[in-house]
Amino acid sequence: MGRAKRNTSASARPDIHAVARLARVSIATVSRTINNVATVDPRLAQRVWKAIDTLGYSPNTQARALVSGRSRLLGLIISEITNPFFPELIQGFEDVAVQNGYEILISSTNYDPQRMEQCIQRMLERKVDGVAVMTFGIEGPLLDRLAQRQIPLVFVDVAPNGPLFSTIEVDYRHGIREAVQHLAVLGHRRIGFISGPLHLHSARERQSAFLRAIGEIGLKLRPDWLQEGNHTLEGGISVMQKLLDSGDPPTAIMTSNDMTAIGVLHALYKAEARVPEDFSVIGFDDVTIAQFTLPPLTSVQMSRHELARCAVLALRDHLEPQPSSYVPRYKVQTKLIVRQSTGLPAARPFRRGNSRNARKAVAQS
Amino acid sequence: MGRAKRNTSASARPDIHAVARLARVSIATVSRTINNVATVDPRLAQRVWKAIDTLGYSPNTQARALVSGRSRLLGLIISEITNPFFPELIQGFEDVAVQNGYEILISSTNYDPQRMEQCIQRMLERKVDGVAVMTFGIEGPLLDRLAQRQIPLVFVDVAPNGPLFSTIEVDYRHGIREAVQHLAVLGHRRIGFISGPLHLHSARERQSAFLRAIGEIGLKLRPDWLQEGNHTLEGGISVMQKLLDSGDPPTAIMTSNDMTAIGVLHALYKAEARVPEDFSVIGFDDVTIAQFTLPPLTSVQMSRHELARCAVLALRDHLEPQPSSYVPRYKVQTKLIVRQSTGLPAARPFRRGNSRNARKAVAQS
């Protein structure tokens, strides 16, 4: 019987033969039409498209991938999806990937090397064409397993060497300079900084951008106003508490990410200090929830959408050589978003149990 | 030459033939070994596993999918990934799916019917085995396109009829009753509710659970304390403002989701009222950021992880008939998480510009 198939009747899942039959052409012509090969007779193409439409046909991606060797799948490895930094990144990644005809495979490592291992395995098995590694940490085994399979990778900040690796540069300086100058203009001279964990490249970058910006305006930082945090709420709380306990805190605090800044807000709330009347606070990242804090948080924004766009384009450029006129530049800017957590510095230094302390005053009344 | 292949040397991407050759068996035996067919000679299996290990072989998912007709891909359609409700859901979905040997394809509709259309198209093209629709809205065309292709679907709350559809029930009542009783025990008698958009099934369910719980403790709700919101921050702000403007607000406010509750917090902050001293506030969903608000938000939790688990299992049960002893029950509980936005009711009703108003008092000093 040779090619005798059950699929002669209008099936739920029409294939290329069904289309060919209906359009009275060969499957090759259908294939060419779909793939926009220019040399197809317009009249036949017309028939093919019509058949495709009436059958509701769409090509089988698996079969396509099998024969072409390209899955049109892009991997996206992130640290932790519940970290508010990532959802927007994913959104952008999805949008840009789909625009370029790719689908995405997300997986999160939860900072667990073993999970990272699984992620890589999954990516490999699904035969992703490229992977964006947005974990802000350096992962040795990762590079090996994927690079060995000749899979293009893109990273943020860090730049391993290799023809298949791309890096997205982040211009931390610009936004951080804006933030420092914003505070200076308001009149702050006592500015503190809570960094991220300094083993992270991105955290070091932010800190040095801050130090530089401080230097630029002729200020010198008191060493005890430069503290290492850990990019978590708890870290922000405890460092701010330490600053408060020192008895001589700065009037403005900048942080290496928004969660830390929110921690600062919490510590200040507990200490019954007001923001921005007693302290100004500036975060970094401008995650969505920065708009929802009380007061809404002034923050240095790094466009997640831009970051995502760069990541997809970097991978695409590896996978589909672009016209020579195209000069890629994978760089994302940062900029200050002013909300209500920054204001003029307090006339007198804050002290716990001060009369300025609003809630306390009420509690006493 | 027949099957003369380039793949005779140790390639970067070993295939089943390479394994067969190294293990000195046929590809069929390799296939059986991988798929745990019991009738394989243990000695051969041993050799096969060893070969697999030394070559670093992993089966080609595309080819597998092509021949088996099953992609082991599950679709997950959500409204909006930046909505804090979803990241945790995705996390759980990913975990459970991977545990069951599935990969997931996420896509978000952004409440846009046209995007929804694209989502479906993408799912269809990638030949997903099943789809979880977690948008909390009813989507007509969706059902048709997917159901027509015989693809199992799972929904939350709503229950379309059909052998391929599953529904996950949410027991809103339990958690909401706990919340109402928590307030009652604290001494609140004046309890308001800000619902979600009432065209959403889930919003209506929450509201009716609230009304019922109020009735159970012998309270009757003042009609103007039952307001319709829209599940957004802005909605929460404006409804709370209206309540405040009425001159006779409740002492406790429950809301249909956390964003609304955060909006309430904002309105209260602007009105210079204190939480929980002047007003108690309870959210719903217990999204991650509920812990980070000032004060941390008391909220009714609906376990996203449990929801995700149910969704994956519901699909799996359709796809892989389970032993008859297995009786599935797709139901998720809700429960109250008490934080610091609830407390004893104020002795005297709140009034704007009251002496109780902390910040205002300070500003005047």
Place this chain on the structure above:
DNA sequence: CTGTTAGCGCGTTCAG
């Protein structure tokens, strides 16, 4: 410009 044909890598009959 179109149709025919040979695999892509694997699961699955069916003889042995």
Place this chain on the structure above:
DNA sequence: CTGAACGCGCTAACAG
């Protein structure tokens, strides 16, 4: 219990 052969749906050569 094992191996040879077929075909999943499609693209890419090649022949017409």
